[in-house]
Amino acid sequence: MFQQITILGPGLLGASIAMxxxxxxxxxxxxxWSRRVETRKKSQTADWCDQVxxxxxxxxxxxxxxxxxxxxxxxxxxxEDILDHLQAQACVTDVGSTKAEICQAAHHLFSGxxxxxxxxxxxAGSAQSGMEHAQASLLKEAYCLITPMADTPPxxxxxxxxFWRMLxxxxxxxxxxxxxxxxxxxxxxxxxxxxxxxxxxxxxxxEWTQYCGGGLRDSTRIASGDPTLWQQIFHQNKREVLNAxxxxxxxxxxLKQALHCDNSSELYKRLEHAxxxxxxx
Amino acid sequence: MFQQITILGPGLLGASIAMxxxxxxxxxxxxxWSRRVETRKKSQTADWCDQVxxxxxxxxxxxxxxxxxxxxxxxxxxxEDILDHLQAQACVTDVGSTKAEICQAAHHLFSGxxxxxxxxxxxAGSAQSGMEHAQASLLKEAYCLITPMADTPPxxxxxxxxFWRMLxxxxxxxxxxxxxxxxxxxxxxxxxxxxxxxxxxxxxxxEWTQYCGGGLRDSTRIASGDPTLWQQIFHQNKREVLNAxxxxxxxxxxLKQALHCDNSSELYKRLEHAxxxxxxx
Numbered sequence: 322m323f324q325q326i327t328i329l330g331p332g333l334l335g336a337s338i339a340m341x342x343x344x345x346x347x348x349x350x351x352x353x354w355s356r357r358v359e360t361r362k363k364s365q366t367a368d369w370c371d372q373v374x375x376x377x378x379x380x381x382x383x384x385x386x387x388x389x390x391x392x393x394x395x396x397x398x399x400x401e402d403i404l405d406h407l408q409a410q411a412c413v414t415d416v417g418s419t420k421a422e423i424c425q426a427a428h429h430l431f432s433g434x435x436x437x438x439x440x441x442x443x444x445a446g447s448a449q450s451g452m453e454h455a456q457a458s459l460l461k462e463a464y465c466l467i468t469p470m471a472d473t474p475p476x477x478x479x480x481x482x483x484f485w486r487m488l489x490x491x492x493x494x495x496x497x498x499x500x501x502x503x504x505x506x507x508x509x510x511x512x513x514x515x516x517x518x519x520x521x522x523x524x525x526x527x528e529w530t531q532y533c534g535g536g537l538r539d540s541t542r543i544a545s546g547d548p549t550l551w552q553q554i555f556h557q558n559k560r561e562v563l564n565a566x567x568x569x570x571x572x573x574x575x576l577k578q579a580l581h582c583d584n585s586s587e588l589y590k591r592l593e594h595a596x597x598x599x600x601x602x
Numbered sequence: 603m604f605q606q607i608t609i610l611g612p613g614l615l616g617a618s619i620a621m622x623x624x625x626x627x628x629x630x631x632x633x634x635w636s637r638r639v640e641t642r643k644k645s646q647t648a649d650w651c652d653q654v655x656x657x658x659x660x661x662x663x664x665x666x667x668x669x670x671x672x673x674x675x676x677x678x679x680x681x682e683d684i685l686d687h688l689q690a691q692a693c694v695t696d697v698g699s700t701k702a703e704i705c706q707a708a709h710h711l712f713s714g715x716x717x718x719x720x721x722x723x724x725x726a727g728s729a730q731s732g733m734e735h736a737q738a739s740l741l742k743e744a745y746c747l748i749t750p751m752a753d754t755p756p757x758x759x760x761x762x763x764x765f766w767r768m769l770x771x772x773x774x775x776x777x778x779x780x781x782x783x784x785x786x787x788x789x790x791x792x793x794x795x796x797x798x799x800x801x802x803x804x805x806x807x808x809e810w811t812q813y814c815g816g817g818l819r820d821s822t823r824i825a826s827g828d829p830t831l832w833q834q835i836f837h838q839n840k841r842e843v844l845n846a847x848x849x850x851x852x853x854x855x856x857l858k859q860a861l862h863c864d865n866s867s868e869l870y871k872r873l874e875h876a877x878x879x880x881x882x883x
Contacts, residue, residue: 444815464813493813506806507814511821513857514799518792519876521853525787532745532774533788533883534725536824540792543817544880548873555861555869566858570851572802576794577847580836588836592829595800599825602814 323386323412323484327352329377329399331364334416334443335390336455339369341488344457354380356391363452378406386484388441389415394553397426400438409435412481416443418504419557420468420497428470439481440468440497442504443490450547457488465490468497505561510569512551513562515544604667604693604765606631610658610680612645615697615724616671617736620650622769625738635661637672644733659687667765669722670696675834678707681719690716693762697724699785700838701749701778709751720762721749721778723785724771731828738769746771747785749778786842791850793832794843796825 326342328335331353339351350371355361364370374380381387381403389396396415407413413436417423420440427438445463447454465485469478482492495503519541522529555562579587607623609616612634620632631652636642645651655661662668662684670677677696688694694717698704701721708719726744728735746766750759763773776784800822803810836843860868 444813446815446817463815466813503810503813506803507810507818511799511818514795514854515821515880516873516876517854517857518795518850519879520857520872521849522787523875523879529784529788530883532725532747532784534727534744536727537788537792538883539820539823540796541876541880541883542820544873544876546877548870548877551873552866552870556864556866559861559864563858563862566854568802569799570854573795573798573847573851576798576801577844580840581844583837583840585833585837589829589833591801592797592825592832594804595797595822595825596827596829598800598804599796599822602811602819602822 322346322487323349323384325350325352325384326386326388327354327381327384329354329380329387329389329403330391330395331355331360331370331455332390332452333447333450333455333459334445335388336367336369336452337445337457337459338388338390338416338443338488339367340455341457341460343369345487345489352380352384360452367452377403381406381408381411383408385411387411387413389413389417392550392553393417393419393423393557396423397430400427400430404430404434404436407434407436411436412477413438414441414481416441417557418442418508418554420466420500422557424468424470424497437473437477439473439478440500441481441485442466442468442500443485445490461489463490465492466500467492467494468500469494470497501558501561502564505558505565506568509554509558509562510565512543512546513555513566514569515541516551519544603627603768604630604665606633606665607667607669608633608635608662608665610635610661610668610670610684611672611676612636612641612651612736613671613733614728614731614736614740615726616669617648617650617733618726618738618740619669619671619697619724619769620648621736621738622741624650626768626770633661633665641733648733658684662687662689662692664689666692668692668694670694670698673831673834674698674700674704674838677704678711681708681711685711685715685717688715688717692717693758694719695722695762697722698838699723699789699835701747701781703838705749705751705778718754718758720754720759721781722762722766723747723749723781724766726771742770744771746773747776747781748773749776749781751778782839782842783845786839786846787849790835790839790843791846793824793827794836794847795850796822797832800825 354374354377364373424440431438443465445459485492633653635655635658645654705721724746726740766773
């Protein structure tokens with residue numbers, strides 16, 4: 322097990338990871354760094370945190386695992402900042418929702434380093450964000466997708482898999498590109514769609530909102546996500562997200578065509594197929 | 603207050619209405635008819651039901667209010683069946699999710715009758731369906747949209763408004779076409795979209811479903827609705843639903859264009875606008 326772990330940017334996910342580490346292995350030391358002074362102050366009083374640093378470079382020193390929990394667009398710049406300050410043999414990972422761009426850049430960056438990078442994506446979240454809503458149970462039984470490159474040594478991968486499993490996550494290996502294709506469909510596309518729907522309805526008379534029920538609230542809930550974070554995710558996974566949108570446009574067009582042509586059996590068949598899919602989720 | 607009320611097709615909504623009537627005005631007699639024998643048997647033992655009939659024609663006799671709670675495509679045929687059996691001055695309403703086609707047909711049917719029809723749409727539901735999940739509280743504080751024709755006598759409208767208010771619903775008057783335009787956007791479009799998304803994902807490798815999280819489950823929840831009922835709703839409100847889909851396709855295309863062209867500020871602006879709309883729901 323890792324003896325000292327640095328968490329860069331402890332928010333909802335990073336602080337939950339820290340709590341889960343302390344539960345599973347209390348003797349592990351946790352070091353953190355946050356960009357904002359207020360967050361650093363909050364971390365100082367948290368019982369899952371042993372030491373808070375004012376720079377990422379000092380926070381990663383002597384740690385055998387470093388976990389980047391900052392927004393996806395900041396991960397590669399932050400890797401550049403810390404690279405020369407990592408302990409030899411240190412394992413570096415992240416928790417970003419996109420993987421191909423990050424893993425490719427990290428592969429290039431770490432090519433001359435004794436430390437190594439393997440991407441992770443713990444698929445755990447909540448409607449709330451921020452360190453104050455963190456809890457170890459957030460991770461329990463959730464999937465953690467781990468995305469090594471083709472030439473990542475298996476023993477390094479195994480070490481990281483063991484770490485996430487120790488936190489009661491279901492670790493699963495995928496290539497970075499396969500990861501991005503899957504999450505483009507099951508996570509990024511639904512968000513893109515919910516935002517498109519909410520944007521369209523926002524153009525309608527405001528008095529319509531009083532009639533909105535639980536169905537609309539459910540189907541647009543994810544549109545409440547942080548626009549800055551989601552804009553970064555869409556940009557980083559642009560190619561796969563655009564592919565997924567193309568597919569949705571085709572699915573929508575064929576369902577619309579069935580309605581337009583009064584093709585009841587086709588409309589019924591697709592609605593039933595969609596229901597069967599949803600019911601097994 | 604109405605002294606005898608007939609509920610045709612008591613399912614989740616019809617049985618909830620019957621329970622709410624008995625709570626608000628215990629002396630009102632409730633008569634029911636259901637197409638299926640098993641449902642008629644269940645109604646016989648329900649404490650919100652005074653008498654069960656084996657035909658709709660006999661069930662409506664001597665009632666001063668008749669509420670049709672059957673699927674939207676069956677409402678007009680059922681109105682034709684009961685028309686000659688209604689008491690003079692009887693008020694007839696329904697609970698269908700579409701109004702223009704039903705109200706127009708009913709207007710024509712009732713033109714030579716001493717009874718009258720006014721459409722209603724109690725916007726109350728639950729993820730479950732069927733009489734066994736009914737409860738009076740389902741209606742509480744929910745909107746009931748009431749859709750008289752331009753020439754419906756105001757005192758008849760007022761009487762129906764008072765009835766829904768007695769059940770603690772928020773009664774609101776709209777024209778049938780205005781009703782259909784609003785619900786096409788806030789209810790039928792989200793369902794159409796959720797079904798399109800679920801249909802698209804159903805074509806993908808089945809192992810992807812294990813990674814699906816709460817976001818996808820929420821945004822596709824309504825796709826679990828009964829395909830028969832929804833196919834009827836889409837067909838009855840075809841013109842407005844197609845209009846709403848056109849609008850969504852434009853909203854989706856412009857958000858997609860912003861991503862395609864790396865127009866971060868436009869993408870951010872739309873995501874933020876969508877979030878603000880969702881947050882106030």
